[in-house]
Amino acid sequence: MKRIEVKLSLPVVAPLLDVIKEVADSLSTDLAASNTLAEVETELRDTWRDELLLSQNEEVKQLLALFDTEFFATGVVAFDGSNAEPIVRACAAIRLRLRERFLLDLKEDVLESGDIELEALDEPGRRAFMCYLFLATIQELIIQHLDSSILEN
Amino acid sequence: MSPRNKTQPDPEGSSATATALEGRWNVVVLNDPVNLMSYVVLVFKKVFGFSEVTARKHMLEVHEQGRSVVWSGVREQAEHYAFTLQHWHLHTVLESDEAH
Numbered sequence: 082m083k084r085i086e087v088k089l090s091l092p093v094v095a096p097l098l099d100v101i102k103e104v105a106d107s108l109s110t111d112l113a114a115s116n117t118l119a120e121v122e123t124e125l126r127d128t129w130r131d132e133l134l135l136s137q138n139e140e141v142k143q144l145l146a147l148f149d150t151e152f153f154a155t156g157v158v159a160f161d162g163s164n165a166e167p168i169v170r171a172c173a174a175i176r177l178r179l180r181e182r183f184l185l186d187l188k189e190d191v192l193e194s195g196d197i198e199l200e201a202l203d204e205p206g207r208r209a210f211m212c213y214l215f216l217a218t219i220q221e222l223i224i225q226h227l228d229s230s231i232l233e234n
Numbered sequence: 235m236s237p238r239n240k241t242q243p244d245p246e247g248s249s250a251t252a253t254a255l256e257g258r259w260n261v262v263v264l265n266d267p268v269n270l271m272s273y274v275v276l277v278f279k280k281v282f283g284f285s286e287v288t289a290r291k292h293m294l295e296v297h298e299q300g301r302s303v304v305w306s307g308v309r310e311q312a313e314h315y316a317f318t319l320q321h322w323h324l325h326t327v328l329e330s331d332e333a334h
Contacts, residue, residue, distance in 0.1 A: 189267035
């Protein structure tokens with residue numbers, strides 16, 4: 082099984098984890114991408130929502146588990162076919178919520194381009210944006226190196 | 235317990251349900267400024283089995299036009315795809331093809 086290990090800078094990443102954890106907690110009762118399926122019957126939509134919420138919570142937990150005591154000792158996180166898919170999805174969920182909670186003032190085209198003036202953001206906004214970029218980097222690494230594992234699963 | 239009493243026929247309700255389930259339904263993915271282009275391409279390849287070229291075409295439609303019809307067909311399958319796309323955190327709506 083293909084596996085990638087990434088060594089992260091602890092002084093850079095550690096301060097971001099509190100923000101990520103806080104945002105992850107806020108997702109425990111809500112879907113990151115709001116359930117917009119108005120065409121679906123209410124009963125079915127509620128069932129879907131419960132199932133989606135359950136898997137969202139499990140996947141977010143899997144992402145947070147990367148940053149365990151071993152990570153704080155070595156700075157290394159590892160991805161393989163067994164965790165790539167849930168983690169890439171968990172990153173998407175948290176990035177959506179980061180945007181909703183901290184980055185709504187940024188226009189869509191500015192956010193898409195990534196051309197952000199950090200000085201223009203307040204401190205919570207700056208930290209949220211750093212988390213937003215950090216999680217995107219994890220997604221890009223997984224997609225670049227483990228997309229075949231995800232597609233074959 | 236199901237809210238509907240299945241022992242009592244409900245011709246009007248059945249007919250309305252049948253009408254709603256008939257016809258073609260579109261699975262439409264809406265743009266969001268958060269999800270990465272590479273992520274959306276991966277999701278389309280994974281969920282629909284699209285080639286890289288087709289997945290990129292739909293991703294660019296979403297990005298540039300704000301939406302892309304990624305699948306059309308019977309209601310039940312459309313619901314399955316919509317559920318799966320929501321699992322991947324893509325903003326998805328179902329539209330009856332008759333509406334267009």
